[in-house]
Amino acid sequence: MTATTPDHGVEAAVHQVAGRARAAATELALATRARKDAALHAMADALVGAGPEVLAANAEDVAAAEAAGTATAIVDRLRLDVSRVAAMAEGLRDVAGLPDPVGEVVRGSTLANGLELRQVRVPFGVIGIIYEARPNVTADAAGICLKAGNAVLLRGSSSALRSNTAIVGVLRRAARDSGLPEDVVQLVPGEGHEPAKALMRARGLVDVLIPRGGAGLIRSVVEESTVPVIETGVGNCHVYVDAEADLEQAVAIVLNAKTQRTSVCNAAESLLVHRDVADEFLPRVVSALQEAGVTVHGDETFAACDGVVPATDEDYGREYLSLDISAAVVPDLGAAVEHIRRYSSGHSDAIVTRSQPAARRFVAAVDSAAVLVNASTRFTDGGEFGFGAEIGISTQKLHARGPMGLPEMTSTKYVVTGDGHVR
Structure with missing residues (x-):
């Protein structure tokens, strides 16, 4: 048959x-x-x-x-x-x-x-x-x-x-x-x-x-x-750390989004960082992720940090569901949005920033079921949203x-x- x-x-x-x-x-x-x-x-x-x-x-x-x-x-x-x-x-x-x-x-x-x-x-x-x-x-x-x-x-x-x-x-x-x-x-x-x-x-x-x-x-x-x-949701979720981010807050959000529970669809699978804060932020976030057991698959800038694995194009499109994360430095918010539109599964994507204009632009430009500002992607959940019960997370646009x-x-x-x- x-x-x-x-x-x-x-x-x-x-x-x-x-x-x-x-x-x-x-x-x-x-x-x-x-x-x-x-x-x-x-x-x-x-x-x-x-x-x-x-x-x-x-x-x-x-x-x-x-x-x-x-x-x-x-x-x-x-x-x-x-x-x-x-x-x-x-x-x-x-x-x-x-x-x-x-x-x-x-x-x-x-x-x-x-x-x-x-x-x-x-x-x-x-x-x-x-x-x-x-x-x-x-x-x-x-x-x-x-x-x-x-x-x-x-x-x-x-x-x-x-x-x-x-x-x-x-x-x-x-x-x-x-x-x-x-x-x-x-x-x-x-x-x-x-x-x-x-x-x-x-x-x-x-x-x-x-x-x-x-x-x-x-x-x-x-x-x-x-x-x-x-x-329902395959989750290639992103966290973008903007030039105007509170970097201490950003480390905490990235760690929670990636490590609080790895085998779920709202766990972060990709990290994007604005180049203006890369020199200061990358050593901090890579160290924190590695201490939590996370393998970072990064671009050339991230790869300058010890222990970072060079990322492939396939890595950026993966839903790892494990202690792995892809990472890249982007020149500006527009490039971050372009990257997300290319690789995101449309589940949940987050920005960390103190700039209201940047937050508004990100929210308007990122076409995902949930867009988060200064919050972990792990909050995309029926219980966390106060719905009381959830059958799943839809990544489509109808109904x-x-x-x-x-x-x-x-x-x-x-x-x-x-x-x-x-x-």
Whole structure:
């Protein structure tokens, strides 16, 4: 079977669960906030109660991953323990405490002819999520989608199949016991890549797809899907240190952006420095980064510092997700913007400066989902933004951009109310 030849048996199985999700979404759209919140609390309690079952399934996944020689960092993302299960449950309770976006009036007015016009938030209907490794995403995604009135089809990686199966089983039972259709949460059946591809082709049954994972996964979903996709964030994030920067502040921001957590999409991967402060700043920042274990891949000016590795063009376009950073000296702010426009993934880019004109120009010229002034790129996060929950960070420009909270899991429709009006 080639990649271009659908497996009709797999496709039929995926369409079957998608059809059940569509029916569940129709019922869920009528559910009150109280009913949805009660289900979320029941799911949280059920996860804690079923902790031994979930952890036993997860232990099998972890053992299989370790036997296969999977990288330690990936195994750590896969691994669950009592505290991580508790955190998943607490995340569901947190979502229950958030305002319900469904029914929110985005804008409204009374037209000159007396018609009342309202644009209101409504659920998408059925959301498919394709993701890698971390089984905590299973509960997070289910909770966020349910709160926004959507049924969800979850396609995790095969490495977490036992864990995800156990978690989804718990969530489905809790939904049913709360009076909601259990099919508001389902795993996409089957193994290998074909079920995910069938999900990507389920246009008309699935309203939107959200990929969460590495660049390869995201690119595959974006390029191969016939279902609309919200593209989430590969993060080649930049910090630009301007000529008017507070250099002590700049060192702190660069260190936090790069080292506070390296394996996330909002970690800084590239450092740009204005040439007017390079002589003073480069020795300080390189020393600080190296003390933190960071390898600097720099241009000729940076390479004059001990221990700096000469950078290639490929380095400037990389999302390292490790203790590595590319670095270059630029002649001015315009060159910094040009560099960012060439290499940035459009996720998060920051400027460090005391100049308001420089900050305003940077904000206007850099076309990314988040642009930060005198702040670490690590702040691009739904929790840090006060959204309370996040499904991912969108780097596209349609519908949702940046951290996606509950409102981004909805569409809108217009409600027009008249009194016998005819045109």
